[in-house]
Amino acid sequence: MPKSNQDWQEEYNRVKDVGQYIDKKIQRLKTYMQLIKERVIDIRKTFWDDVTVNLTEMDDAIETQASLKQQAEFLSERERSHGQLASEMNKLLDLKEKPYFGRIDFIEANQDTKEKIYIGTSSLMDENDEDFLIYDWRAPISSMYYDYAPGPAAYRTIDGEIEGEIALKRQYVIKQGELTGMFDTGLTIGDQLLQSVLGKFSSSKMGNIVATIQREQNKIIRNEKSKMLVVQGVAGSGKTSAALQRVAYLLYRYRETLTADQMILFSPNPLFNSYVSRVLPDLGEENIKQMTFYHYVEQQLGSRFTIESPFEQIEVVFSESESDSWSRLSGMRYKSSEYFLNRVDAYLADLMKEGLQFRNIRFRDQFIFTKEQLAETFYQFPEHVSIQLRLEKLAELILKRLNQLERKWIKADWVEDEVELLDKADLQEIFTKVENEVQENREGYHEADAESYYLKQKVVRRRLAPLRRKIKQLAFVNTKRTYMKLFDQVEPGEGITEKEWLELAKFTQENLQSNNLTWEDATPFLYFEKMIVGFEENRAIKHIIIDEAQDYSTFQLRYLTYIYPNSRMTLLGDVNQTIYYHSLTNNILTEDAIENTERVTLMRSYRSTRPIVEFTRSFIEDGDKIEPFNREGSKPTVYELDNQTIAEYKLYDCIDNYLNRKYPHIAVITKTMDEARELAQLLKKSYDQVQLIDQETHTFKTGIHVIPVYLAKGIEFDGVIVYDASTNQYLNELERYLLYTACTRAMHDLTLIAIGGISRFITEVPTSLYSFYRVHEIITE
Ligand SMILES: Nc1ncnc2c1ncn2[C@@H]1O[C@H](COP(=O)(O)OP(=O)(O)OP(=O)(O)O)[C@@H](O)[C@H]1O
Numbered sequence: 124m125p126k127s128n129q130d131w132q133e134e135y136n137r138v139k140d141v142g143q144y145i146d147k148k149i150q151r152l153k154t155y156m157q158l159i160k161e162r163v164i165d166i167r168k169t170f171w172d173d174v175t176v177n178l179t180e181m182d183d184a185i186e187t188q189a190s191l192k193q194q195a196e197f198l199s200e201r202e203r204s205h206g207q208l209a210s211e212m213n214k215l216l217d218l219k220e221k222p223y224f225g226r227i228d229f230i231e232a233n234q235d236t237k238e239k240i241y242i243g244t245s246s247l248m249d250e251n252d253e254d255f256l257i258y259d260w261r262a263p264i265s266s267m268y269y270d271y272a273p274g275p276a277a278y279r280t281i282d283g284e285i286e287g288e289i290a291l292k293r294q295y296v297i298k299q300g301e302l303t304g305m306f307d308t309g310l311t312i313g314d315q316l317l318q319s320v321l322g323k324f325s326s327s328k329m330g331n332i333v334a335t336i337q338r339e340q341n342k343i344i345r346n347e348k349s350k351m352l353v354v355q356g357v358a359g360s361g362k363t364s365a366a367l368q369r370v371a372y373l374l375y376r377y378r379e380t381l382t383a384d385q386m387i388l389f390s391p392n393p394l395f396n397s398y399v400s401r402v403l404p405d406l407g408e409e410n411i412k413q414m415t416f417y418h419y420v421e422q423q424l425g426s427r428f429t430i431e432s433p434f435e436q437i438e439v440v441f442s443e444s445e446s447d448s449w450s451r452l453s454g455m456r457y458k459s460s461e462y463f464l465n466r467v468d469a470y471l472a473d474l475m476k477e478g479l480q481f482r483n484i485r486f487r488d489q490f491i492f493t494k495e496q497l498a499e500t501f502y503q504f505p506e507h508v509s510i511q512l513r514l515e516k517l518a519e520l521i522l523k524r525l526n527q528l529e530r531k532w533i534k535a536d537w538v539e540d541e542v543e544l545l546d547k548a549d550l551q552e553i554f555t556k557v558e559n560e561v562q563e564n565r566e567g568y569h570e571a572d573a574e575s576y577y578l579k580q581k582v583v584r585r586r587l588a589p590l591r592r593k594i595k596q597l598a599f600v601n602t603k604r605t606y607m608k609l610f611d612q613v614e615p616g617e618g619i620t621e622k623e624w625l626e627l628a629k630f631t632q633e634n635l636q637s638n639n640l641t642w643e644d645a646t647p648f649l650y651f652e653k654m655i656v657g658f659e660e661n662r663a664i665k666h667i668i669i670d671e672a673q674d675y676s677t678f679q680l681r682y683l684t685y686i687y688p689n690s691r692m693t694l695l696g697d698v699n700q701t702i703y704y705h706s707l708t709n710n711i712l713t714e715d716a717i718e719n720t721e722r723v724t725l726m727r728s729y730r731s732t733r734p735i736v737e738f739t740r741s742f743i744e745d746g747d748k749i750e751p752f753n754r755e756g757s758k759p760t761v762y763e764l765d766n767q768t769i770a771e772y773k774l775y776d777c778i779d780n781y782l783n784r785k786y787p788h789i790a791v792i793t794k795t796m797d798e799a800r801e802l803a804q805l806l807k808k809s810y811d812q813v814q815l816i817d818q819e820t821h822t823f824k825t826g827i828h829v830i831p832v833y834l835a836k837g838i839e840f841d842g843v844i845v846y847d848a849s850t851n852q853y854l855n856e857l858e859r860y861l862l863y864t865a866c867t868r869a870m871h872d873l874t875l876i877a878i879g880g881i882s883r884f885i886t887e888v889p890t891s892l893y894s895f896y897r898v899h900e901i902i903t904e
Contacts, residue, residue: 224334228291261375269341328401349721358867359730362695383409436642459676480604672696732756741888759873786841803829843869853882
């Protein structure tokens with residue numbers, strides 16, 4: 124729709140006017156903040172002047188304490204309000220740059236007036252605090268901007284649905300407070316604007332998408348009803364983006380009852396944490412806690428076990444073959460299956476009757492309870508009493524026994540010896556205690572005896588403290604040994620032969636025996652243990668968001684629902700980007716079993732150019748259903764090269780090409796960590812800014828990244844080189860997904876280099892969709 128000059132002028136002037144008004148507010152706020160700052164400095168300086176310190180009498184001391192408390196509260200209140208004003212200031216500074224990005228003109232049903240709704244990242248009221256100059260993108264009325272084309276429209280408020288008509292929908296390009304472009308749009312929000320946003324170079328930090336949220340993404344962002352929201356979205360469809368805008372939306376929508384520390388994002392790797400860390404602060408919200416599931420398991424079990432990381436497990440998968448007589452692969456699949464979960468649950472039920480393993484409780488080589496005695500007492504409880512309750516009762520009993528023994532040990536010789544080792548502070552504490560008791564004038568009180576008794580008691584209690592702590596933690600039950608015994612029962616079950624089961628049992632038990640936890644055992648073991656000793660529930664968490672959810676097992680999901688019982692869940696993933704072997708057969712995104720679930724599917728891919736999407740979607744089943752966003756670019760290039768020397772030469776060539784295009788983020792994606800390490804070493808000889816990404820890398824910078832595919836999850840690069848895309852690297856089903864994941868990281872350019880024959884997944888792609896070169900030798904001058 125052509126815009127008239129008058130329209131343009133009016134909009135141009137409005138941006139200027141709003142800008143001036145924001146400037147005025149900034150100045151006012153600055154002055155006010157300066158005042159508060161001076162006051163805070165003043166209070167700090169004169170803090171002690173305003174406190175009356177008098178410690179002579181008890182009453183005076185109490186008064187002093189109250190006066191101190193009052194002064195400290197006053198100071199922290201001022202500091203807090205300075206903090207709030209600083210956040211208000213940040214919002215205003217952002218609005219000054221870009222006050223709004225969209226507008227709808229809405230005529231409410233049965234009313235004549237047309238309301239112009241300008242939409243930005245936060246709201247702004249006029250001078251009289253009466254009208255909105257800008258509406259927050261999360262306000263109920265703003266939802267129509269994302270959901271409707273011009274014509275009939277409606278939005279929901281707490282009082283019900285408001286119907287009406289959108290007379291105009293407009294988008295703005297505002298740079299540094301100046302209007303530089305505007306478009307009147309139809310249903311989809313500004314193909315034109317989206318084109319320009321998506322065509323830009325990548326950034327080290329993901330940006331927000333509030334100006335161009337698409338309708339189907341808006342469904343995810345504003346979903347409020349579902350206890351569980353499952354999003355299956357193709358690569359680059361904006362799952363992570365939608366998830367983060369959803370967090371911002373929920374924080375706004377429930378600002379009275381929900382805070383950032385009540386939400387957790389489970390992310391695929393540490394690098395991803397850094398990559399998405401700016402989205403929420405840029406939207407004026409605090410970041411929420413982010414962690415990987417591995418990190419969580421480490422926190423829980425890391426002090427007792429060496430835990431294999433999920434990435435180490437992937438590397439094992441690459442080196443194993445299913446045709447081996449027994450491979451860990453079948454174990455991985457088995458241990459993450461619903462079947463195994465049921466097996467574990469059945470075993471837990473059996474433990475109510477028999478089989479729970481205990482540890483001897485000893486103190487200084489003396490048995491307090493043997494494991495047999497503990498088992499006997501445990502199984503004397505009625506069968507219906509839960510394991511956890513029985514253990515708690517048992518702990519009480521043990522602690523009681525310890526109290527009795529403590530009195531006996533106080534008289535022991537070793538205690539006498541150790542009293543000599545007590546330090547000054549300990550002695551002082553006991554002397555004061557005795558002094559106080561002397562003052563109580565108890566009859567027959569003997570000071571020296573009391574001192575000696577308390578000193579010995581101190582020695583015994585100190586020595587007993589670790590044991591008491593362990594007993595309170597129910598550490599006298601041997602969960603490891605009990606879990607190991609599960610594998611003594613010969614019961615192969617689904618998809619696993621008896622011979623395989625025996626191998627699997629031996630492998631599991633040997634590992635556990637030496638305190639090594641494979642990744643496939645980590646969650647089942649954790650689940651098993653917590654079912655016995657009790658889950659540490661975190662009832663404060665109200666929302667958890669799981670990105671790359673396709674890689675989670677049923678166990679992991681079940682576990683999370685147990686530890687966050689009050690939480691809603693948002694699961695986002697893509698079955699075609701599965702990187703864990705176990706998920707090939709049990710993918711939670713495709714399971715129907717999850718109850719109370721709402722599902723949303725995203726089929727449009729925004730990250731990559733049309734030619735890249737057309738190429739990559741050919742690798743996967745039903746790929747033709749993936750809709751590319753119409754952004755032009757060159758076709759992916761595939762090189763089939765005879766040997767490594769030529770391949771390396773081509774690699775340099777491609778990197779030079781990408782560098783010439785000034786791509787800020789270039790990735791050389793390998794299959795394994797070893798390959799990445801070797802290549803990074805090689806490339807560092809010729810280029811600055813080469814960064815090897817491993818599982819410890821926490822920050823994402825500009826430059827050339829050499830990265831194994833499984834660590835590139837969730838991240839994007841301007842130009843991607845897949846090295847090496849040969850048939851012996853990408854052959855089986857899991858490798859199909861890996862190749863798809865690697866290629867879909869590319870925004871603008873994609874090159875695949877294969878040493879020897881190209882992968883069968885590439886040969887399945889119609890040749891019209893890529894440029895192909897076979898090179899036997901490189902001729903240089
Ligand atoms: N509505 C949108 N407006 C602008 N950019 C968008 C929009 N939706 C997605 N994008 C962009 O597309 C790219 C991919 O988005 P995102 O990483 O959220 O997708 P994803 O589905 O999580 O991808 P993957 O599963 O492949 O990691 C990002 O650069 C994001 O900014």
